[in-house]
Amino acid sequence: DAKTTQPPSMDCAEGRAANLPCNHSTISGNEYVYWYRQIHSQGPQYIIHGLKNNETNEMASLIITEDRKSSTLILPHATLRDTAVYYCIVLSLLGSGGSNYKLTFGKGTLLTVNP
Amino acid sequence: DAGVIQSPRHEVTEMGQEVTLRCKPISGHDYLFWYRQTMMRGLELLIYFNNNVPIDDSGMPEDRFSAKMPNASFSTLKIQPSEPRDSAVYFCASSVQGATNYGYTFGSGTRLTVV
Numbered sequence: 001d002a003k004t005t006q007p008p009s010m011d012c013a014e015g016r017a018a019n020l021p022c023n024h025s026t027i028s029g030n031e032y033v034y035w036y037r038q039i040h041s042q043g044p045q046y047i048i049h050g051l052k053n054n055e056t057n058e059m060a061s062l063i064i065t066e067d068r069k070s071s072t073l074i075l076p077h078a079t080l081r082d083t084a085v086y087y088c089i090v091l092s093l094l095g096s097g098g099s100n101y102k103l104t105f106g107k108g109t110l111l112t113v114n115p
Numbered sequence: 116d117a118g119v120i121q122s123p124r125h126e127v128t129e130m131g132q133e134v135t136l137r138c139k140p141i142s143g144h145d146y147l148f149w150y151r152q153t154m155m156r157g158l159e160l161l162i163y164f165n166n167n168v169p170i171d172d173s174g175m176p177e178d179r180f181s182a183k184m185p186n187a188s189f190s191t192l193k194i195q196p197s198e199p200r201d202s203a204v205y206f207c208a209s210s211v212q213g214a215t216n217y218g219y220t221f222g223s224g225t226r227l228t229v230v
Contacts, residue, residue, distance in 0.1 A: 043206050043221030105158035
């Protein structure tokens, strides 16, 4: 799976949009971009994923550049509860005998939402 | 759905003792993953199962670690004998092949302290 690069930390004001970047310049055509987050002392939580097109759900939006070498996770109105470590993961869902996929977590970005 | 259930939430044991961590995946999920998290090494995948069969145990650190999945609703991670460096938070996660929309669902973790 391709490697990702994320800033170690970011700050955001409560109520503002949080834009978390991720670089994945070696991504291949069959690899998806996944985002998870981990709030302190909890297990990681799935946020969103995408392949080529931009995606939006009730939690966030995912913007993937046309060349797919980078992406941005957008939390449109950050709250204090969004303070967490955000992980960007590139993952191929193809595999032998029924998908041999596994999530490999990097260091992520610590997003701190300030009041 | 109760989600992925792990027990115990906290475990304190003396060096040399056997430790057993337990996990109940979400019903219908055919993948089960064991992760370990420390400050130094972050989230590490230890082993994962598909349809109760171990697929990849390359992350298991030593022979002191073993994992089993006797049926679709239960898995154990055993450490025997335990050592202080095994102190970490151990997460279990489950997933279902084909339902890529939601990725993995993680449990709340077991915080293990070996003294």
